[in-house]
Amino acid sequence: MTLHHDLLDQALHLATRETKKPKQASLRRAVSAAYYALFHLLVADGAKRLSPAKPAGLSLLIQRAFNHGAMRDVCKSFADGHRAAVRNSQPGQPPPATRKLITLPLDPPLFGVIQALIDLQEARNEADYNLDKQWNRLDVLSRVQTARQAFVDWAAIRNSPTATVFVVALLLQKHWGR
Template sequence: MTHQIGLAWLAAAASLRQQADDPSLDVNICQACLRRSVSTAYYAVFHLITGDCVALVCIDADESPVAQRLRRSLNHSDLKKVLASLIGSVEYGRKQGGLSPIALPLQCMQALAETFIGLQNAREAADYAFDQPVDAVKADQALANAEDVISEWQQLSLDLKQQFAQLLLLRVMPNQR
């Protein structure tokens, strides 16, 4: 289910990107389409990963009130912090000594984490930095990055996804001992 939702968001992002190429549209509408394309590409990834994390720990994740509440409790900052801690982000206080033993298997997620964080930063710029125009190159890069993260996430083993889900849902930073 979450895979389908993520792909639907990604298709919407691609559609917005295509609309921006319509020469009959006003330049401000094209800019809005490009901005929404970047934002929607990010949300495709966010909802896929958080939805999968909830589904991995909740029975009947689509209908359960507990699962719905858990899904709503996850936020962008939590996901970014857990992923950033996997790549040693100074911004999120990576401690000397590396990852804790519980997170060592998740080292293979470093490329996914870096791409996700870049995509989230692009989304924030597209949504809030109106003094910085979004061009077709930035929108295309966001779509490609979203596709990469989705592909990398789908290739992870069930065990690694479950371990990551536990860290995210408990808001445990992998570099905390």
């Protein structure tokens, strides 16, 4: 089993472990685990595409280079480009170097993965840093299901050319305009 699958399982476990009144700590950690499950799924896939099998440690170093903020920015640029293509408008496109390599509008499963990463990252920040917010089990289970669906969507779309550009862009897009 991989880390991302273990984290997804852990998210569900944490969301359901207290049968009557779930602890806020369990619910908050479940939201965080759901985000990190999707994060590590994409990071592992991106690193695998960018590194050869040998030396084995290279892939782990590449995984460490992925940055949450940069990944959010890439997701938002892809999502904005998708929405603009759907509306036949220009604002909010990915950078030109990226735009040349992708097809907009995005395939629905890829857009689903992108939107899930954006939503789960925001939820994780809320769960980790907004102590005023009270989480409930249904909301948390919805976040876990969002991550689970993103896994399914990624499996369906991961080998498409646009998905390949997306997962590599998560690490490198900010360097493509130089």
